[in-house]
Amino acid sequence: MQELLVVKDLRKTFRISKKQQKIDHTKEKTKVAVDRLSFTAYKGEIFGLLGSNGAGKTTTLRMIASLISPDEGDVLVDGFSVRTQAGQVRGRIGFLTSELKLEEFFTPNYLYEFFSELHGVDKKIRAERKAKLFAAFGIEKFAEVKIADLSTGMKQKVSLVVSVVHDPDIIIFDEPTNGLDVLTAKVVTDFLLDLKSQGKTIIVSTHIFSLVEKICDRVGVVINGTMALCDSLENVTKEKDLETVFFELYKEKAGDVA
C-alpha cells in the first residue's frame, strides 16, 4: 500500500479572544485544538476522521491542506512537506467544504475558468475536463446561470467540480453531507466513491456514523484533538457497531457524554 498522506504529531493551539472567553465561560487564554495527532492514508482509500463538535477535525484538515500552519509536527503529501513545500502540496490537494460559499454573481463557466487559471491548468486539458465534469453533474444547462439563481443542490455540485479542476490526487472534504438533502448527499457520496475508483485518496471529516460505515475504508476517531483510535472499519466494527465503539471510547477518554 502506497502511503500518500502522512500526518505526524500535528499540534495547533489557538488564542482565545476576550469575546470568545465570555461565550465559553472560560478564563483560559489558549485552546489546544489539535494535540499531537498522527495518521497515514494510503492511495485509493477513503479515510474518515470521526469526531464530535470541537474535536479538532477542521483544524486538522486545514493544516493538511496547508491553509494554516502547524505549531508542531508535519504533514507529508505524496512526500512533500506542508511546512516547506506548500506549493507542491496545494497542487496535489483538492479541499472541499460544505460551507464553501461561491461568489453569487458569477456563473459556473466563469468559476471553472477562474479556478483552472489559479491552478495553472493547461487550456486544452481544461476544456476536456470541464466537458466531462459538467456532463457528469448535469451542470451544462446551467453553465451561464448566475450562482445566485441555482438551487442549493446545483450550487453544491458546482463547488465539487471547481475544487477538482486540477485533478488532485488527494481530496479533502470537511463534513461532506452537512446540511444537504438526501438526493444531494447521494450525489456527493457517489462522487467520492467515483473518485476512489479512479485511484484517488479521499479524507473526509464527519460526526455521522452511517457515512463512515457507508464509504470509509479506514477510520480515525478524534477526541479532544488526539487520535483515540485508528484502524480499518472492518477491524473497528468487528465486535460492536461504530456508534457503540465511539461512545465507549469517548467515555474512556473524555468522561461522560453530556
Ligand SMILES: Nc1ncnc2c1ncn2[C@@H]1O[C@H](COP(=O)(O)OP(=O)(O)OP(=O)(O)O)[C@@H](O)[C@H]1O
Ligand atoms: N481560529 C480559531 N481560533 C480560536 N479557536 C479555534 C479556532 N479554530 C478552531 N478553534 C477551536 O479549536 C477547537 C477545534 O475546532 P475544530 O473546528 O477543528 O473542530 P471540529 O472537530 O471541526 O468541530 P465541528 O464538528 O464543530 O466542525 C474548538 O474548540 C474550536 O473552538
Ligand SMILES: [Mg+2]
Ligand atoms: Mg469542523
